[in-house]
Every structure is written in structure tokens, then in C-alpha cells.
Amino acid sequence: MFTRFRPMTATAMAAILGCSMLATTAPAAAKEKPKKEEAAKGPSLSPSKAFQPVGKQMEDASKKKDAAALQAAVTAGQSVATTNDDKYFLGFYTLQLGILTKNEALQELGLDTALDSGLTPAADQGLYNFYSGRFAYIKKDYPKAQKRLEAAKAAGSAETALPMLLMDTYLSQNQVDQGLAVAKAAIAADQAAGRVPSEELFVRPAKALQAAKRTEDLLDILTLRVRAYPIPQVWRNTLYILLQQSGGDKDLNIDVLRLMRATNSMTERGEYLEYAALATEAGYPGEVVAVVNQGIAKNVFPRTDERFASILSTQTDRAKSDNAGLLADAGKPASAANPKAARATADALVGIGEPAKAIPFYEVIAASDPVAQYRLGVAQALAGQKDAAVASFAKVTGNRARLAQLWTIHVQAPAAAAAPAPATTPAS
Template sequence: MFPISSRAGGTFVSRAALTAALALGLAGGMVATAAPALAKEAKDAKAEGPKLSKAFITLAGPLQNDMAKAKDQASAAALKDKVLAALAAAQTVDDKFFAGNFAIQIGQTGKDSGLMKTGLETVIGSGKLTGPELGKYNYYLGGMAFDAKDYAGARTAFSNAVAAGYVENDVQALLAETYFATNELPKGLEVLGAAITARKAAGSVPPKEWYIRGLSVAYKAKTYEQAFGFGAGLVEAYPSTDNWADAIGLARTAGRFQAQETLDLMRLMDATGSYRDTSDYAEYLQAADARRAPAEVLKILDEGVKSGKLSPSDVFVNENKTIAQARLAADKASLPPLEKDALLPTASTATVMAAGDAFLSYDQWAKAEGFYQTALGKPGVDADRALTRLGIAQFEQGKFADAQATFGKVNGVRKPIAQLWAIFAGQKAKGG
């Protein structure tokens, strides 16, 4: 079972609040550095044409001096009326830009979120900023709206930030959160998925939390195919035994596979060493069937006991061990005649596939590969099953590029199984 409760990522709300607060501190600092510029604007107004209106300069000059002395909440709050007057007097682009920054600084120092919001809106509306810098102010505004649970306002601001080219501080994921917060889950998942795609296209690795959040939301919404998509992306970007267990668990939940599909998925769990508990081993053993693949069953039983996840005294373990041991000698003895029959030009598709399956279960990868290749040229073959197992045989021989190509041809119900095998083959090809 997929332990969703341990993987749920929560939301990005706390991150939004913290980041916005810190960033606004930097924004407030812009006002102090703007003071000389304000004086220069007034000095050069006649030479270059007015950028600051006289009415605004009359108010802004003294206000700047007062602001420099406002170091605590009380002294900042005392300047609110003057800041509001400056905002009201602002007429030009530069008037509004400076007035807005005054409001941000005094609002922050005075802990007046309303004034800070007005300041941000004024700077944005001034038209002074473009590109990512404009996006940054929209991000700040979105963070404040999000913290106030104004999700529609946050959505607009975050959308504007992204449109302006701002990509810092998980802004795309926060945009998705505005949809999650209003229970618009499909749209939120779409936005988050697009953010992941864009980040990858830009040559960066999306944050782990993005995948986990999408996985969590989709799983709880019971859209298991979407959850699997995020899980596959997670294990591709951040391979670990936990993430492999999650991705494989999601594939099992989304796929509702029959025994033969489950067997190939559990073979991947074995290859990645991502068993979580006894139930994983039990599912593998049931899919393999001690009567059909005794050698493979005995191998998995031995691994499970050594790992401590299977108890040698367990009834289920003993039953499987007894059946497999009783079948092993006869099963081994059947291999040579089966191989001989399968090599005949007139061999049926079923015979050739049976030979491939038999040798695969005995870890004789090269022979298995040959039989699956032959089977794919036979009429009536289950191509997706043959391709999946051909890819496994190639993978186990270290033919990782070949395996990736083979897995890429699998369609139908087996496609997610092959997708995960292909991811693992790609990681192995890179030395992972």
C-alpha cells in the first residue's frame, strides 16, 4: 500500500509568508537607496523635463527625512497620514514609484499590511517596472494575498509574476496552491505539472516538493494516473528507495494489474531494492507462483528472510518454500527440452514465450532475450508482454540503452511499468 500520509507535502503557504516577508525587507531597503535619486530628480527636472511633480516633491522631501528616523512600529505608524498624502499627490510614473516604496517601507516597519499592500499595488501600477523586477513585486503582492486567504487576488498576482518572467521562490507552485486552496484540484495539478515541465525545459531540476505535492493532491483526489505521473517524475529526478517504493506503489494502485503485469513490476521493486514491508514480498511471491517459477520464488524468499521483512516461521513463507522446493527439480529438468522445442523454426508463439519466461525466471538473461526477440516475430504474440520482458533481460545484462529503447515501445496497460523500468535503465546508464 502507498503510505500517502507520510509523503503528503502540505502546502507552500508558510514558505510564501516567510519569503515574502524577507523579500519585502529588501524592497523596503530600496527606498533608502532611492533618496539621493529623489533629490537628483528634483534638481534635474528643469533640464530633462519633469519626472516628479512639484506637489509630490513638496511632500516627499520632508517625508524622507522623517522616514530615516522611523526605526520602530510606533514612529512608523505616526507617519502613515503623511505617506497617504504622498500617495494621493503622486501623479507621474516616478511619483507613484517612490510613493509606493514609501508605503512599503513604512507599512513594513509599522506592521501595517494594508499600507504595504497599497504600496505594492502603487509601484506595480506606476509602470516604472518591467520584466522580472515587475514580477518580483507581483510575487510580494501575491504572497500577502495568499496569507490573507485572498486566493483570487493571489492567483492574479502570481500569474502576473510568472507572465513577467519571474521564476524565483516557487512562484509557479504557489500559483498552483491558489487552486488547491479553493478545491479546484484539476486546474491546480495542471498548473503544477506545467511548472515542472517548464523548469525541466529550462534545464533545471524541479524542486522535490513540487512532485510530492502533486502526488499527494492527486492521490487524495483518487486521480491515480496523475499521481503516478508525479511519482514517476519524482523518482526520475530524485531516485531513492523511498521514492522508488512510492512510484511502484502508485503504479500498482493506478494500474490494477493482473498477476503477469504485477510480476514484472515487482521485479523492478526487487531490482531497486525498494521493498517496504512483508506485503511487498507477498505480492511478488503470489504473482510469481511457486508452481510456475519455483527458482524465482525461492530466491525472493531467501532475500526476504535475509532482509528481516519475512519470517522463516511464517505460514505463508513455509507454504511457498515447500511448494517451490517440491517443484524445483522437475522444473529445472524441463528446461532443456523446452529450449529445444522453442528453437525449432516451427515453434509456436506460446512455446517460444514459455521458454523466454522460464529462462528469465532462472536469471539466464541472454537466452531469455533471444526467445523474446523470436517471439516478437511470431503471429499472435502479446507484444507488450514480450517487449517488457525483453527489456528486463537486456537490462539485467547491462544493455541499458537497448533496454530503454525496448521499454519505450511498450503500450497498453503495461506502459507505466515499462516507463519506470526505462527510468531505472536510464539511471543505470549514467552510473546510478
């Protein structure tokens, strides 16, 4: 859950809201302005005769910043405020008293009294509703927070915290679709403005979607997240969920693990062990050796690890033998006559670090083999052919479409070091 927003300081709110409110008629110059401009300022207010004396006391005490006198006037005003005009003035000066005394309960009461009068000027609707909604949110009064924050949004509030608060208000009431819509709109707005969206715009909806077991929607928001935060921790989080959702498809799992490897997001011994086992079973000894040596180099496990030492002892000689044959095959023209052999050759060439040599073999069978189409994009990406890779990934359909989308993000991402670190993760 993201950090709750701190209350606005009295000085800051006073600077925004602190202006004289008791004038009962508009200045002559203002009366001559176009009606449209007058409407934007709000209606002319006329306190009742019973309220006017106490209203004057409120105004005088507020100007002098005399908290005791203002408290007395506000208390007196509560018993004589009968019209909506009275209630609006009472609300405004109750707010000023709350600001002066740093009393948030009075600030909230003042805002609500002013809003409920129906006379809050249009120019202030966004601000008043936002802060009223924010106070309600802090108290976990989510129905009230929703009402006020929606009104603030409708009034055009530009408060930067509004999308986050409204999103979380919806999610806290299990209104997942509404919260997700707010999050996605805020993410799009930030990206259009060249800003990196807050992590909580991704994490909070992701947690709700995960709890609701809406896996595809969860992966959608995580895909947006990894585009904004293309760093190993976020890559691992997203790809780990893909591994869980593969349904035991070994061929698909190895493709997920290959992307984890490419994004430096393999961090656990078990992931290297699974990768090595799958590559061994598929007959890619060169890839097995490369993956195990990578795990050792990254200090994920020591060279003395008995399990991995055993794997190296059985696969290293096989890899040396296979590499010579693979490189010889790579020198021959690619042929679609035997699609299975073409794909196996290409897969093995990628596994030994020769993606450029694998590309022709994938190309001759890609149109008729969806897996080859996907792996063609991978080979092109690993060979540094970014534009070609993006074009190839765009043609991928079926159960690798999500992986193709993620590879495209990886290919197009800036250096990982330039991305800010995320605060939390929705799953591990």
C-alpha cells in the first residue's frame, strides 16, 4: 500500500483559500464584466440579517488571526446560520479556524459545510472537494471519499494526488474495474507528459487483480509496469507469474526463462536448476553449460554446488561435440524441407550464443511455425537487430503473444540503470 498523504500545512492551505468572503455585493467594476466570467466566480452571496453581525465578527477575527475570537464567532454562527448563504460563510470561516489552529477536524467540517451549502464557487469546487475527499480517505470513509474525489475530478482538479487517492478509494471498496481505469488513465497521462508514473499506480491494482484471480488483467498492468520500470526486479516479478501460468508447458517455460536470462532477472538457484533441466531434456547442452556458468559468475550458487557440478560434468563434453556440428550446419543453406530439423538447429545455435547464424533457419519456417516466428524475433533481438525483432514479434500469436510483447519492451527499453527503483512488488 502506498504511503498516506500528509496533511497540508496551515500556511499552504491559507495561501490557497484565505481570502475575504463576507462582501455581500459585487464591486461595480465586476458587475460590468461579461456574464460568463461572473458565473465562473460564483453567485453573489447575501447572509441573513440574523447572521450578518456574527459574520462580521468572523471576518474581523480571521483578519486579526485571533483564534479565540474566531472560535467564539463560529460557535455563535452555528446557531444562527439558517440560509445556504449563511452556511457557506460559516463553512468558510470554520475552515479558516481549522487552518489557524491546525485542527483537521475543523478544516473538514468547514469544507463540508461550504460544499453542502451548494454555493461553493465553481473555481473552488475542485479544491474543496479534493481536500474533503482526502480527509475522508485518511479516515477510511471510502464512500464519502469517493463522492468528493469524483466531484473534484469532475470539477477539473489538477491536484497530483487525486488519481492515486481516487484509485485507492475504489480498490478499497473492491471496485476493481473503476480503480484499474483510473490507474490506466493516470499512467497514460504521465507517459504522455514525459513523466515516469508512480509505482503505486501499477502495484496497487496488481494486488487487487491478483486477489481477484484475474490473471490476464494482472499481466496487462504488469506489462505496463515493466515498460515504465524495465529493471531486473520488475522483470522477474512479471515473468515469474508467466512461469506459474504456463500449465507445465516445458517448451514455453524455457522461452520464459530465456527472457529472464536476457533481462538479468534470474536470481534464484531454483530458476537456474529448472532452466538447466529443461535445456538438458530438450537437447541443448551448449545452452545448459552457458546458463550454469552464468549462475556461477553471478554468485547465485558456487562452483562447488554438487548438483550443478554434476550437470557441468555431463554436459560440457557434449556441448563441445555438438558445437562443431552446429557450426558446420550453420554454413549450409537454410531449407524448409525439414521444418523440425531447421527449428532444432536454430534453437541450438541461439543456445550456444550464435543468434545471427540461427536467423536464416527460423526465417524459412516462420510463416508456418508460430514458435519459430517468436524465436526468430528473439534471435534478431539477441543479434542486435532491434527493428527486425520488433517487426517479427508483432506477427506472433497464440500462447507466446505476451512474451513477444515483453520482448518488444525489452528491445525498446532504455538502459536499466536509468530506470528508478520500484518501491514494492505485488507478487514474488
